[in-house]
Amino acid sequence: MSTPTLLLAARRQRRAAAPRTLKAWYQNRALVAGIIIVGALVLVAVLAPVLAPYDPVEQDLLNTLADPSAAHLLGTDKYGRDVLSRLIWGAQVDLRIGFLAVLIPFVIGTVVGAVAGYFGGWFDTILMRIVDVFFAFPFYVMVIVLVFIFGSGEFSIYIAIAAVSWVSYAKIVRGEVLVAKQQDYVVAARLGGLSHGRVLVRHIGPNVLSQAIIYAMSDIVMDIMAIVTLGYLGLGIAPPTAEWGSMINDGQEFITTQWQQATIPGLVVVVASLGLSLLGDGLSDVLNPERRK
Amino acid sequence: MTDMLLEVENLVIGMRRAGRPDAVIVDDVSFSVAAHERFGIVGESGSGKSLTLRAVAGLLPKGVEVLSGRIAYAGKSLTGMPPQERRRLMGPEIAMIFQEPMTALNPVIRVGEQIAEGPRRHLGLSKKAANTVAIEMMARTGIPDPERRARAYPHELSGGLRQRIMIAMAVSCNPRLLLCDEPTTALDVTVQHQVLKVLEGLCADTGTALIFVTHDLAVVNQTCTDMAVMYSGHIVESGTVADVLGDARHPYTQGLLGSAPDFDRPERRLVPIPGFPPSLTSRPAGCPFAPRCALAVDDCSKAMPTTELVAPGHTAACIMTAGVLA
Amino acid sequence: MTGRAQNPPFTGPVLRVADITKRYHLQGPLTAKISRKGEKNNILRALDGVNIELRRGEILALVGESGSGKSTLAKILVGGIPATSGAVHYHGVQMPKRRGREASRRIQMVFQDPYSSLNPRISVGAMLRELLLLHRIVPRGEVRAESIRLLNLVGLEADALDAFPSQFSGGQRQRLAIARALAVRPDILIADEPVSALDVSVQATILDLFARLQLELGLSILFIAHNLAVVQHLSQRVAVMYLGRIVEVADTAELFSNPRHPYTRALIDSIPRMTAGSVNEAFVLEGEPPSPFNIPSGCRFNPRCPFAGDACRIEDPALVVVGSVTGASPHESACLRAADLDELSLARTPNPAVAGTVRSVIK
Secondary structure, three states, X not given: OHHHHHHHHHHHHHHHHOOXXXXXXXXXXXXXXXXXXXXXXXXXXXXXXXXXXOOOOOOOOOOOOOOOOOOOXXXXXXXXXXXXXXXXXXXXXXXXXXXXXXXXXXXXXXXXXXXXXXXXXXXXXXXXXXXXXXXXXXXXXXXXXXXXXXXOOHHHHHHHHHHHHHHHHHHHHHHHHHHHOOOHHHHHHHHOOOOHHHHHHHHXXXXXXXXXXXXXXXXXXXXXXXXXXXXXXXXXXXXOOOOHHHHHHHHHHHOOOOOHHHHHHHHHHHHXXXXXXXXXXXXXXXXXXXXXX | OOOEEEEEEEEEEEEOOOXXXXXXXXXXXXXXXXXXXXXXXXXXXXXXXXXXXXXXXXXOOOOEEEEEEEEEEOOEEOOOOOHHHHHHHEOOXXXXXXXXXXXXXXXXXXXXXXXXXXXXXXXXXXXXXXXXXXXXXXXXOOOOOHHHHOOOOHHHOOHHHHHHHHHHHHHOOOOOEEEEEOOOOOOOHHHHHHHHHHXXXXXXXXXXXXXXEEOOHHHHXXXXXXXXXXEOOEEEEEEEHHXXXXXXXXXXXXXXXXXXXXXXXXXXXXXXXXXXXXXXXXXXXXXXXXXXXXXXXXXXXXXXXXXXXXXXXXXEOOHHHHHHHO | OOOOOOOOOOOOXXXXXXXXXXXXEOOHHHHHHHOOOOOOOOEEEXXXXXXXXXXXXXXXXXXXXXXXXXXXXXXXXXXXXXXXXXXXXXXXXEOOOOXXXXXXXXXXXXXXXXXXXXXXXXXXXXXXXXXXXXXXXXOHHHHHHHHHHHHHHOOOOXXXXXXXXXXXXXXXXXXXXXXXXXXXXXXXXXXXXXOOOOOHHHHHHHHHHHHHHHHHHOOEEEEEEOOHHHHHHHOOEEXXXXXXXEEEEEEHHHHHHOOOOHHXXXXXXXXXXXXXXXXXXXXXXXXXXXOOOOOOOOOOOHHHOOOOOHHHHHOOOOOEEOOOOOOOOOOEEOOOOHHHOOOOOOOOOOOHHHHHHHHHHHO
């Protein structure tokens, strides 16, 4: 007799709850702003061949250091290359390196951290010592040393950043797994006869990945800054490829006469970082069920 | 009714929300506690019992506030009082005991010093005299070897001892009103029994009045003289413990009694209350219990029933029971 | 072990726990954190020789204070952690140290907290489907029908299949957890405080459900609880645990009316009574459970026992049959003075010696 009322109430409650997830996504202002900014940048990068008025590496030595004009909206640099076009093409390079340089350590770190956290034992002990060693060195020092070893260029930037930053993912995921594996639902899954692999991938994985994804967003910012810094130090992408860091570096000698050459790429870096940070913030709100309420 | 130690009148607690109506959590709650009285407030999670207690203590969580109504202590309005003056009452006049002592005790200060702090500040005792009081209080709460325990840190003591430390701390300035928020819920049954006996003994000795918030009817029966039953932010029934538990009039109180296993009547079949309490955002108009109530008629969901006297000193807010009597 | 030869129709317990111990060794800086002052022993004896039988189709309650080892025993029974020594026999056959899929299927568990026991990111349907397919309970085409049957069994409807745990109330979540446990068709359910986290009015519906499952499915249930009123209501037999050992076992009515261990008596006398006018004054147990790092010699209850004699401080009593067999099963107690307890009775009439200590506590 009691059951129908109970069920009715339950169904009513569920109906109300169902659209909440999606609503949480678009009601989150930080997330929406982040998606718009990052989406716009990605769009610009993808459409660079269409959007850019000039070839970013084509030199026009007769028309160097031109002021902004209708032909060159942001002027030209010291080799007469169109600054706007270089900025647009630079988005492609910087965003690609930013995402790829995060993807590799994300995958490595997540797998290593999850396995270490779940199984513990000697593997975990060794991992944590390695992590400690990596954390003892400043990020840039490590990256610069590795880029020196491998030589400058996109590939060695990937290697250097991946080698340094996988430890962060490993540490985050390991911590999350340590917490998650104590949860009763993990114990229940094991009692249900599920293998360790299945428990780890299906039951623990989805619950620990969100922290790593959130970190990845801020890590992309870090990596873009690193590329820009390396570019500024002359260790980044080899010229003449358009890249924001090297643009800032090239433009700074003319800061007093041609301020836009260094300042505009700098502003773009700031906007990109802001967008990614907002995206990370927003994601952390909607991906954490506890924080959603 | 001026001899009442604490009077709560038409208390409404909730959250103010910009552009939308206030979210009301505790609605139109009135009760009074006389000196020497031990008053129990019973309710399930979300009934607003703890918030009511916290409003009396002036310890509402951030964002939650008293929207209207009056709380008066010894004839003085607490709600209109400046915060400093109100804070001065906490300790020597009103003290509070929490469910989880670990969160209420400072982990890096020895428990003896924590107990002595109150008498030093409020009663102006010297450090030495306050320490003597602290050890005396610990002995009174049944802590064995109080001189040695006074030098312990909270984490070095068991849950039962920590709860007694908190009681000792609360009563160290001889308050006239002691507020207890589920003080024994986290304790084992034998330790709960010890702690309840200590509380009861202290109140009997000093004449301290007690407000005891719990979800456990049996604990109220063991500890209190008077009680109120809360459901979804309202007091639905109140009276002496003997009246309310022995002659429950409100269907919710009857439902609670019928669904809780009674150690003295093991053969009795448990009858669950169908459904579950309304959430804060989906409270029905009218009597909040109507959707789960077997006696409900159409009128129940029209307006919140008024609180009616069903017997001398025994009130219930239900049109069905009030109607039966009238 | 002791009661086996006595009942001819007795076909053997579905689960027999033989002398299970569980020790944790703590070393290094951890010791300093966990052990209290003066306790140099760094071995925590969570279980110290537990013997218990779960019979076919019964609800056996396991009661005791926190730290008595109830939950540790539950984890060992379901194979979640290994025992230090001793064995678990299932239908007379010893359970292997590492349980395979089939062995773990037989004994399922319901947890205390229905919030942490359900994976927030897996829908109810997916949760059940996974188990049904893994254990090949039903052919693939019948998984949905079987899932709905399970939900109906625990009092939920088919539309719960697509929902996620966060969309249910505490009581409904506990029903889902029970449905998950039943999905793999176990014979034994270990329920670790399954109603403690629920509101009183919801508690009753879940207790009802356990009683129904016992009747309809013939499940054997080990019901761990600290609320003795709940235990008295639900179970057929009760085992009382104190500091890692079973100190008394008897039929429920027998245990509550005629407790043969002073600790059981203390527990009963501490139960807050709900009926107006019924008071539990008689017997306030002194002190608190000693640390499992430092179990007292002799009877482990002797430092708190008002009846303890010299022998109690020396001899560690075993669980033996006491008194006459009144119910279907023998009444066992691990108390040297079990036979004298009637004469030393405190029940309802305050014993002057103990009442004195009560006064001194309050004064």
